[in-house]
Each structure stands twice: as structure tokens, then as C-alpha cells.
Amino acid sequence: MTDAPLRLAVIIGSTREGRVGDRIARWFVAQASGRAGLSVAIVDLASFTFPAGYPARATPQMSAFAAEVDRADAFVVVTPEYNHSFPASLKQAIDFAYDEWHAKPVGFVSYGCRSAGQHAVDQLRTVFTALHAVSVRDWVGVDLLDGGDDLEAFLAGESPVQAAQVLLDQLSWWGRTLRSGRAAHPYVS
Structure with missing residues (x-):
């Protein structure tokens, strides 16, 4: 199992029409796809039909999402910052x-204006800690005001690419370490 590719799920956290999260996620997937030993999948929340309220029993879409989380060894959450927080859909x-989140690493690629989504990341770290996940230290923050009219050109710059590589290094290490740990000793919450 230790030689198997690390399964990285890149979760697009915004479901808003006109979002840029899908473009940022595709850029991050391109950064990750160049790495040996990673198997990358996009999990786009906009492609799920979740119920407006939390039902007594999981719907097929809820179960499908939980199965995607269960399959993954590590996660990157691509999130906007809305009003100093992350979206309700996320x-x-x-x-x-x-249980599917337990003892797995999660990293963040955030975007927003001025703060580059840092407030959303700070709050998500608290949420994932409660789920027994490990959030990695470094993250990629995209200030949409710096990107101007050409987001793709901005993302191709040295700073975002370097931040993505650091995040991938940390996720890869934690992902492999925690996967080996879960295999040797099942996680107890």
C-alpha cells in the first residue's frame, strides 16, 4: 500500500454561478498532476444535488460525496472567502x-479580495480539527485584486506556483505518513 499513488481529492467549495474556484482548482490540479506518486481527482460540490435540510437518512448524493472523501488519502479544499468565512455549501x-475525514491531511487553496481567503482558511482549520483531520501549515492564497483581469497569468507567476509546490510537499508527506499509520493502527476517535 505504501507504493500505491496517494489519492488527492481537490474539493471545489463554491457552488456560486460565475465562481472562479473551478479555474483555480484546475490550475492547482495541473500543478499536482506533474508529481509522481499522486492520483488527483476533482470533487466539485456544484455537481452534487444536496438537500436543503439535513435528512434523517443520507441521500444518494450525500453518500456519493462521503464515498469520495473515504477514497481519498489527502485533500485540498479550494475555497472562496465570503464575508470573512467560507461558503455554507462547503x-x-x-x-x-x-469518519471518512479521520487521520487524513487537508490543505487549502483560498481566494478573496485583499485577505486572499485567509479568514476562510482559519475557520476551516478549526472545522477539520474537530473532524480529526490534520491541516497542513502552508496554504495557497490568491488575492483576486492582484490577479487583475488575467487570473491564469497571475497563477502562472512564481509566487503561486512555489506556494502550490510547498503545499503539495507537505500534503504528500502527511498523506503517506498517515496512510501508513491508519494501515498499521486503525484510528480511534
Whole structure:
């Protein structure tokens, strides 16, 4: 199992029409795809039909999302910052899984204006700690005001690319270490 590719799920946390999260996620996937030993999948919350309220029994879409989380060894959450927090659609989806998050690393690629999504990341770290996940230290923050009219050109710059590589280094180390640990000793919450 230690030689198997690390399964990295890149979760697009915004479901808003006109979002830029899908473009940022594709850029990050391109950064990750160049790495040996990683198998990368996009999990786009906009492609799920979640219920407006939390039902007594999981819907097929809720179960499908939890299965995606369960399959992954590590996560990158691509999140906007809305009003100094992360979107409700992301919190709703995160809550559809519980044990599936345990003892797995999560990293963040955030975006916003001026803060580059740091407030959203800070709050997500608290949420993932409650889910027994390990958040990695470094993150990629994209200030949409710096990107001007050409987000792709901005993302191709040295600073975002370097930040993505550091994040991938940390996720790879934690992902392999925690996967080996879970295999040797099942996690107890």
C-alpha cells in the first residue's frame, strides 16, 4: 500500500454561478498532476444535488460525496472567502462525512479580495480539527485584486506556483505518513 499513488481529492467549495474556484482548482490540479506518486481527482460540490435540510437518512448524493472523501488519502479544499468565512455549501458538504475525514491531511487553496481567503482558511482549520483531520501549515492564497483581469497569468507567476509546490510537499508527506499509520493502527476517535 505504501507504493500505491496517494489519492488527492481537490474539493471545489463554491457552488456560486460565475465562481472562479473551478479555474483555480484546475490550475492547482495541473500543478499536482506533474508529481509522481499522486492520483488527483476533482470533487466539485456544484455537481452534487444536496438537500436543503439535513435528512434523517443520507441521500444518494450525500453518500456519493462521503464515498469520495473515504477514497481519498489527502485533500485540498479550494475555497472562496465570503464575508470573512467560507461558503455554507462547503460546510454542508463537509458535515455529510465524519469518519471518512479521520487521520487524513487537508490543505487549502483560498481566494478573496485583499485577505486572499485567509479568514476562510482559519475557520476551516478549526472545522477539520474537530473532524480529526490534520491541516497542513502552508496554504495557497490568491488575492483576486492582484490577479487583475488575467487570473491564469497571475497563477502562472512564481509566487503561486512555489506556494502550490510547498503545499503539495507537505500534503504528500502527511498523506503517506498517515496512510501508513491508519494501515498499521486503525484510528480511534
